[in-house]
Amino acid sequence: MVSQDLLKRFSAGFQRFQKTWYCPENNIYEDLRAGQNPYALVVACSDSRVDPVLLLDATPGDLFVIRNVANLVPPYEPDSHHHGVSAALEYAVRHLRIEHIMVMGHAKCGGFTSLLEVSHSDDEFLNIWMSLACRAKAEVDRTLPDADPDERQRACEMWGVRFSLDNLMGYPWIREAVERGELLLHGLYFDMGTGELLYFDAHREAFVPMVEACASAGASSVRVRR
Template identity: 60%
Template structure:
């Protein structure tokens, strides 16, 4: 079946989506496989990323684009709502945990970044009740990983509207994922020994601002200055 699908797509080279993507790949080839660009010569021998980034699979929030990184700079895990489930060595299929283990144990990254963002569909599903029960099989159970973040929000903001609850839950979810990272024994030991640092980031789609969680102040503050945005920290106290 897949063979016929591939042939059908090749038979329509002017398909607008494929044309856009293949044109982009040509630009990629020109930029990174240029005779004067040696980057992929070294990457053929293996990867040595600067950091692990756990981000949402939202198409508007690409960590590589947001940080203007080169190929090989970031080891990226993307899932609905940038969640890190707690440590659960139960023999199940744990994609996020497997990527985390590979990054920490084998690639020996020195930084792990949780990158949340505004207008997150996964968090909206959690706030609104876990997705459409008539159609969705996996979204509700997955975003329920962040249930504790929503409970913190509802405890701190009783009676708030869904939009305010969702925004606060997006911020709390970054904190929850940082806490869940520390339930992995090899993450915890690496942090305590100073070999690994954990960071919580939040990209505000509406303002174009990148915030960082300040554990001492229990608030998010601008990580990078923005010429059109104030610098008041965004509290996530619960």
């Protein structure tokens, strides 16, 4: 039986949405009904704690969002299989002419926990999906074989962002747009432990603070070595 309390909660939430974005005094959908023109695409994790619209304080129409387990971008594989992430990327780049793609990783990601620590032999889809991040795990095994589990996971999550950025460049129409200067790629990492937002600096090969933690002590750069 569907919980009536849950439906009431969703109904109240939708009413607040209406009042904020749709009621006559502040109806941004007057313009959005004609079409969308988001300023960025975000590849984010399905984790309920890391909604990019909420984290970036975006409004409806600002972001074209792709969410999946562990915020992964699969490689370019034009075949007859179903490719939800690739289809969304293609629509955003080739039809919406998006100018920015952000891959947003985060701390304490359950997908990377499953990759590093837990055997899910009964899972029908999770193991296959997370095999996309095996390169990240291999880098962690190579560079941090004796590190504690938390450090290994954090590094693996960051490598996941980096390899997803690499995979994006494997899509011809993304690479061509980047080379023409029409599209920029960005790597972000949300540290739930500190509240910090880190940015991947390709020149330094490091994640550096983009927005410092709320606490007085800011975190230092985290370098992920090849």
